[in-house]
Amino acid sequence: xxxxxxxxxxxxxxxxxxxxxxxxxxxxxxxxxxxxxxxxxxxxxxxxxxxxxxxxxxxxxxxxxxxxxxxxxxxxxxxxxxxxxxxxxxxxxxxxxxxxxxxxxxxxxxxxxxxxxxxxxxxxxxxxxxxxxxxxxxxxxxxxxxxxxxxxxxxxxxxxxxxxxxxxxxxxxxxxxxxxxxxxxxxxxxxxxxxxxxxxxxxxxxxxxxxxxxxxxxxxxxxxxxxxxxxxxxxxxxxxxxxxxxxxxxxxxxxxxxxxxxxxxxxxxxxxxxxxxxxxxxxxxxxxxxx
Numbered sequence: 001x002x003x004x005x006x007x008x009x010x011x012x013x014x015x016x017x018x019x020x021x022x023x024x025x026x027x028x029x030x031x032x033x034x035x036x037x038x039x040x041x042x043x044x045x046x047x048x049x050x051x052x053x054x055x056x057x058x059x060x061x062x063x064x065x066x067x068x069x070x071x072x073x074x075x076x077x078x079x080x081x082x083x084x085x086x087x088x089x090x091x092x093x094x095x096x097x098x099x100x101x102x103x104x105x106x107x108x109x110x111x112x113x114x115x116x117x118x119x120x121x122x123x124x125x126x127x128x129x130x131x132x133x134x135x136x137x138x139x140x141x142x143x144x145x146x147x148x149x150x151x152x153x154x155x156x157x158x159x160x161x162x163x164x165x166x167x168x169x170x171x172x173x174x175x176x177x178x179x180x181x182x183x184x185x186x187x188x189x190x191x192x193x194x195x196x197x198x199x200x201x202x203x204x205x206x207x208x209x210x211x212x213x214x215x216x217x218x219x220x221x222x223x224x225x226x227x228x229x230x231x232x233x234x235x236x237x238x239x240x241x242x243x244x245x246x247x248x249x250x251x252x253x254x255x256x257x258x259x260x261x262x263x264x265x266x267x268x269x270x271x272x273x274x275x276x277x278x279x280x281x282x283x284x285x286x287x288x289x290x291x
Contacts, residue, residue: 005037007045007055015056019098022108023053053105054119060101061123065130072134075141077189080134084162084185088178091169099170103163124159131155146189154188161185 013034017026028049032039046052071083091098098104102123110117132155139146161181168177 005035005041005045010035010037010042010045011052011055011059014052015059015101018053018056019101019104023105024108050113050115053116057102057105057116057119057123061126063101064127068130075134075138077138080189081182081185084181087162088165088169088175088181091166092175092178096169096173096175100163100166103166128152128155128159131158149188158185 010031014026014031017030017034021030028039028042031049031052032042035042046055067087068083071086072079102120105116106120110120132151135146135149135151135154139149139151161184165177165181169175
């Protein structure tokens with residue numbers, strides 16, 4: 001029986017080889033061997049090794065975007081945080097070996113291959129647009145929280161931080177860089193959420209005490225303008241106190257409720273190279289995580 005060869009399978013096997021050996025260190029014979037196919041079959045799908053590489057870059061890009069979509073399925077900053085947690089967890093599970101699929105290729109080839117550099121620019125732009133779209137939607141849904149955030153700039157910063165963190169993890173072979181990443185992430189998003197929670201508490205307190213100003217107004221009709229000024233001054237002091245309390249509680253609020261998490265694939269990066277059409281299977285991973 002004649003073996004049937006699939007283009008996606010060749011891309012997946014080549015992605016692994018390029019990821020661990022590098023593009024230039026991977027020979028076509030390595031790809032033929034990994035795919036268990038004669039060389040003439042390869043040329044039915046790709047005209048050259050570089051054409052295959054472009055397909056691999058697109059594959060990695062879609063893989064990352066799908067990984068994002070599987071994690072961030074609503075307007076939750078916690079799930080956005082969780083996406084980065086799980087991506088870094090994959091790096092840790094892989095014993096910090098390999099690094100960033102796109103970042104590795106950028107470091108190896110951007111200075112010597114214009115076509116590949118331009119393809120990488122397109123890929124990072126797609127990821128940036130996906131992050132930016134989420135942040136923009138978040139901003140318009142919760143303007144009181146995120147009105148000061150610039151989505152495009154924030155998306156670019158997050159991608160740069162992600163790639164830089166993965167590079168440090170690959171080099172240092174330990175996880176402290178992940179904490180550094182989340183210090184910046186939390187400074188962008190979480191502090192705003194703390195401020196908003198405090199504002200909501202203040203609003204609730206004011207609503208519950210609405211009857212007090214009415215009584216005071218009846219008794220002190222002539223001094224109403226001065227009362228307004230006094231209240232405004234008090235509110236300024238309260239805002240300052242809230243800011244100080246919020247800052248002191250940032251660390252406490254950074255611990256999210258585990259109930260917001262939902263099951264996703266937590267395999268190592270080796271298994272992130274699965275077919276893009278596959279639905280994440282989590283049962284085995286959840287059992288392992290409980291052990």
